[in-house]
Amino acid sequence: MRPHAMTPATVPTRKAFSERMAEYGAIDGDFVVFEADIGYSTFSHLFGDQYPERYFNMGIAEGNMVSAAAGMAADGRTVVASSYGVFLTMRALESVRTFVCYPDLNVKFLSSHGGFTPAIDGVTHQATEDIANMTTLPNMKVLVPADTWSSRKLFDVTLQTPGPVFVRLMRDPILDLYEAGDSFVMGGSHVLIEGTDVTIATYGDIVFEAIEAATILAKDGIRAEVIDLYSVKPFDRETLVRSLRKTGALVVAENHQKRNGLGYELSNFCLKNHVVPFDNLGLEDTFTESGSYPKLLDKYGLSKHHIAESAKRILGRN
Amino acid sequence: MDMIYKAKSGHPGGALSAADIVTALYFDILRLDPGNPRWPERDRFLLSKGHACPVLYACLAMRGYFGFEHLDTLRQFGSILQGHPIRKTPGIDMTTGSLGHGLSIGLGMALDGKLRKKDYRVYVMLGDGETNEGHIWEAAMAAAKYKTDNLIAIVDRNRLQMDGCCDEVMPMGNIAAKFRAFGWKTFEIDGHNVAEILRTIEKARKVRGKPSCIVARTVKGKGVSYMEDRFEWHGKCPDIDQLTCAMKEIWGEDS
Numbered sequence: 059m060r061p062h063a064m065t066p067a068t069v070p071t072r073k074a075f076s077e078r079m080a081e082y083g084a085i086d087g088d089f090v091v092f093e094a095d096i097g098y099s100t101f102s103h104l105f106g107d108q109y110p111e112r113y114f115n116m117g118i119a120e121g122n123m124v125s126a127a128a129g130m131a132a133d134g135r136t137v138v139a140s141s142y143g144v145f146l147t148m149r150a151l152e153s154v155r156t157f158v159c160y161p162d163l164n165v166k167f168l169s170s171h172g173g174f175t176p177a178i179d180g181v182t183h184q185a186t187e188d189i190a191n192m193t194t195l196p197n198m199k200v201l202v203p204a205d206t207w208s209s210r211k212l213f214d215v216t217l218q219t220p221g222p223v224f225v226r227l228m229r230d231p232i233l234d235l236y237e238a239g240d241s242f243v244m245g246g247s248h249v250l251i252e253g254t255d256v257t258i259a260t261y262g263d264i265v266f267e268a269i270e271a272a273t274i275l276a277k278d279g280i281r282a283e284v285i286d287l288y289s290v291k292p293f294d295r296e297t298l299v300r301s302l303r304k305t306g307a308l309v310v311a312e313n314h315q316k317r318n319g320l321g322y323e324l325s326n327f328c329l330k331n332h333v334v335p336f337d338n339l340g341l342e343d344t345f346t347e348s349g350s351y352p353k354l355l356d357k358y359g360l361s362k363h364h365i366a367e368s369a370k371r372i373l374g375r376n
Numbered sequence: 377m378d379m380i381y382k383a384k385s386g387h388p389g390g391a392l393s394a395a396d397i398v399t400a401l402y403f404d405i406l407r408l409d410p411g412n413p414r415w416p417e418r419d420r421f422l423l424s425k426g427h428a429c430p431v432l433y434a435c436l437a438m439r440g441y442f443g444f445e446h447l448d449t450l451r452q453f454g455s456i457l458q459g460h461p462i463r464k465t466p467g468i469d470m471t472t473g474s475l476g477h478g479l480s481i482g483l484g485m486a487l488d489g490k491l492r493k494k495d496y497r498v499y500v501m502l503g504d505g506e507t508n509e510g511h512i513w514e515a516a517m518a519a520a521k522y523k524t525d526n527l528i529a530i531v532d533r534n535r536l537q538m539d540g541c542c543d544e545v546m547p548m549g550n551i552a553a554k555f556r557a558f559g560w561k562t563f564e565i566d567g568h569n570v571a572e573i574l575r576t577i578e579k580a581r582k583v584r585g586k587p588s589c590i591v592a593r594t595v596k597g598k599g600v601s602y603m604e605d606r607f608e609w610h611g612k613c614p615d616i617d618q619l620t621c622a623m624k625e626i627w628g629e630d631s
Contacts, residue, residue, distance in 0.1 A: 119514035129482060130487055
């Protein structure tokens with residue numbers, strides 16, 4: 059078990075990321091931020107308040123925002139484009155693909171309201187296909203911090219990594235588990251709980267359900283290893299394989315459509331490289347609905363109980 | 377025409393309607409250094425109607441960005457001249473061709489120039505059919521907001537788009553008036569009168585506090601009798617007889 063105790067988070071990852079972005083404005087005087095009229099929700103305004111000349115509110119027009127960000131980045135400048143995931147990865151998808159990823163420009167995506175973390179907002183504002191869309195694009199890298207410190211650290215990784223980077227953030231605070239001394243790198247991961255019987259790989263908000271699932275499993279004598287694959291693309295193959303050699307079983311849980319999410323990616327990887335009993339949890343070809351976040355976790359099969367049940371099932375222990 | 381014939385595909389109509397304007401830009405207007413394609417002080421040019429790229433590639437070759445032999449490789453495997461312009465080709469400032477995005481990209485470049493306190497200008501050539509895209513108008517409002525007077529859009533108003541006449545496919549009415557309503561300075565010219573093109577761009581360069589849009593009346597397929605004003609020639613390759621005829625009409629009987 060990690061030495062760090064989990065405590066209730068005081069800020070959501072969207073705010074932690076933006077707070078670090080505002081601080082980073084003094085470290086890197088060249089990057090600019092584009093926003094699509096939700097700066098007080100993404101908290102990108104924290105940067106704009108300090109650097110108004112480097113903050114461009116492009117209005118409710120995400121497609122233009124991303125293509126203009128590409129134009130601004132064409133001579134090497136870094137641009138952070140901020141909005142909700144559902145708009146950045148859908149409405150602006152062609153701009154992201156053809157004008158950011160294809161020319162491999164330094165445009166970074168501050169993508170709030172990932173998965174169904176904006177649960178009460180309903181499906182129109184939930185981004186439950188964002189990982190599929192973004193991981194499919196050549197040159198794009200995808201990061202998902204789970205808490206405050208990982209958000210802050212991954213902001214730095216985002217700015218320091220050349221080319222496009224997509225960062226999925228959450229609407230509401232959940233828990234904090236990382237500390238200032240924890241390190242985060244592109245392609246990295248953290249083994250949060252060490253175990254020998256089953257590997258649970260996850261990212262973002264579901265990290266916390268996975269940790270609790272491990273506690274449930276421990277009561278049945280099953281020792282689960284929980285990995286936070288905060289770098290979804292590229293993912294940490296080395297850590298995953300090391301874990302699977304030990305446990306020989308894998309459950310992937312994510313706040314996303316099952317189809318073309320991390321579960322699909324890892325099942326493909328395992329089929330080619332390391333075949334193990336496998337299950338993945340996510341949205342089963344369905345949209346969700348408005349409701350509290352815990353209610354949606356429960357109804358759509360992503361609660362700690364579902365993860366524990368899935369682990370038992372593939373181990374033949376249910 | 378020769379390039380499109382050799383490639384066996386391409387878009388002759390819109391390349392010919394844009395030819396006088398693109399040529400004027402590359403030989404009289406743009407501040408460029410062909411020996412240093414990424415020269416930071418250069419003027420930027422975006423062919424947002426990227427399907428017209430044969431005329432752009434011809435201009436780039438004539439200005440010395442790459443050898444003429446590349447023109448024969450248009451659209452072929454391994455060529456530096458892709459079916460639509462890409463940023464890797466020497467002299468191309470940005471990938472374009474998916475319609476509707478060029479003005480947004482130009483806006484970003486113009487904002488970058490302002491922030492860097494550079495005096496380069498960004499020219500974006502749009503098709504009139506392309507202005508159907510809502511994206512164009514998102515860029516139009518943002519450019520006016522940010523007073524990007526270093527951004528000049530030129531609309532190739534040839535009145536034809538892929539499926540037919542613009543007024544039938546999607547009537548845009550008075551495009552200049554629309555840009556004016558969005559806060560732009562506008563000009564309307566004959567897009568085949570080189571003196572008028574040069575004079576008007578010079579005026580647009582002097583505009584302060586707002587972006588400029590030049591709506592240039594043109595003829596699709598200009599200079600080739602059987603192509604002029606025929607939407608069928610938007611994306612059609614000529615056969616050898618048609619090519620010979622076109623070359624004679626463009627260059628004269630001695631070609």
